[in-house]
Amino acid sequence: MSQGPVDASQVPRFAGPDTYARLPRIDQVERADVAIVGVPFDSGVSYRPGARFGPAAVRQGSKLIRPYNPALDVSPFADLQVADAGDIVCNPFDIGAAIETIEQAAGEFDAGLVTIGGDHTIALPLLRAAHRAHGPLALLHFDAHLDTWDTYFGAEYTHGTPFRRAVEEGILDTEALSHVGIRGPLYGKADLKEDRRLGFGIVTSADVMRRGPDEIAEALRQRIGERPLYISVDIDALDPAHAPGTGTPEAGGLTSRELLEILRGLAGCNLVGADVVEVSPAYDHAEITAVAAAHVAYDLISLFALRSRA
Numbered sequence: 001m002s003q004g005p006v007d008a009s010q011v012p013r014f015a016g017p018d019t020y021a022r023l024p025r026i027d028q029v030e031r032a033d034v035a036i037v038g039v040p041f042d043s044g045v046s047y048r049p050g051a052r053f054g055p056a057a058v059r060q061g062s063k064l065i066r067p068y069n070p071a072l073d074v075s076p077f078a079d080l081q082v083a084d085a086g087d088i089v090c091n092p093f094d095i096g097a098a099i100e101t102i103e104q105a106a107g108e109f110d111a112g113l114v115t116i117g118g119d120h121t122i123a124l125p126l127l128r129a130a131h132r133a134h135g136p137l138a139l140l141h142f143d144a145h146l147d148t149w150d151t152y153f154g155a156e157y158t159h160g161t162p163f164r165r166a167v168e169e170g171i172l173d174t175e176a177l178s179h180v181g182i183r184g185p186l187y188g189k190a191d192l193k194e195d196r197r198l199g200f201g202i203v204t205s206a207d208v209m210r211r212g213p214d215e216i217a218e219a220l221r222q223r224i225g226e227r228p229l230y231i232s233v234d235i236d237a238l239d240p241a242h243a244p245g246t247g248t249p250e251a252g253g254l255t256s257r258e259l260l261e262i263l264r265g266l267a268g269c270n271l272v273g274a275d276v277v278e279v280s281p282a283y284d285h286a287e288i289t290a291v292a293a294a295h296v297a298y299d300l301i302s303l304f305a306l307r308s309r310a
């Protein structure tokens with residue numbers, strides 16, 4: 001039997017543990033099928049900082065989450081043992097050292113990981129760890145931005161470059177790479193050409209609006225197939241109205257409903273790892289962004305639970 005969240009009818013939600021969804025800590029359970037881990041790192045950002053406070057904010061934004069997910073007809077915390085593994089402690093002054101620490105720490109879990117960031121730099125070491133366990137990965141990347149740029153100020157490891165590095169390192173399956181939510185001004189047309197050359201397909205936020213989440217999810221499923229799948233969610237994929245608390249906001253984004261519905265449309269995929277990044281609570285209001293990120297994480301956990309049934 002899994003140990004679930006603290007019962008909200010016994011302990012009020014505003015009391016009790018500050019873990020994600022009031023779940024047990026990983027040291028309170030014998031084993032975990034899925035671990036929620038924070039990575040409070042934001043030294044890779046190009047604009048507003050503050051995502052180092054994302055993990056704490058998303059945990060705070062998760063207090064109201066209930067055990068049954070009707071949209072997917074699953075009780076993820078009953079079907080799986082889900083636990084909060086706390087934060088990966090990494091060096092805020094040395095990006096290279098932080099990346100190594102994250103890769104190593106992520107590799108030590110014998111569980112599906114749902115990581116709460118942190119800026120998007122952290123996706124690279126998380127992908128490396130997932131690749132070591134599962135081989136070449138299909139990548140589904142929700143973001144306003146491509147994050148396949150080459151360098152910023154000569155720096156190769158930043159929040160705008162993780163997916164170019166990942167392709168260069170050969171850890172992604174270049175037949176199954178998709179960005180969803182892309183929009184906004186670029187440095188030049190070459191950005192798109194380069195991105196295509198790396199193997200990515202683009203679903204813009206306008207495509208989602210025109211075609212609808214069900215059709216988009218179906219197309220993504222076709223592309224992903226049975227491959228081991230990593231899902232990386234930059235919360236700025238959402239419109240700033242749905243996620244103001246982020247570092248590089250772009251107008252014209254997805255609604256949180258669209259994002260959640262696309263995720264739900266992926267039920268049955270072979271999810272092996274996921275992250276939700278770029279929540280910067282200093283720019284948030286009324287926990288709008290933190291609540292959205294917490295719910296995205298909940299649907300990601302639900303996808304793990306559905307897969308485990310199969």
Ligand SMILES: N=C(N)NCCCC(=O)O
Pocket residue numbers: 046047120145147159160234236247248278
């Ligand atoms: N938010 C992420 N991950 N990347 C944004 C990089 C945009 C830029 O500064 O050009």
Ligand SMILES: [Zn+2]
Pocket residue numbers: 143144145234236237248278
């Ligand atoms: Zn972004």
Ligand SMILES: [Zn+2]
Pocket residue numbers: 120143145147159234278
């Ligand atoms: Zn990003």
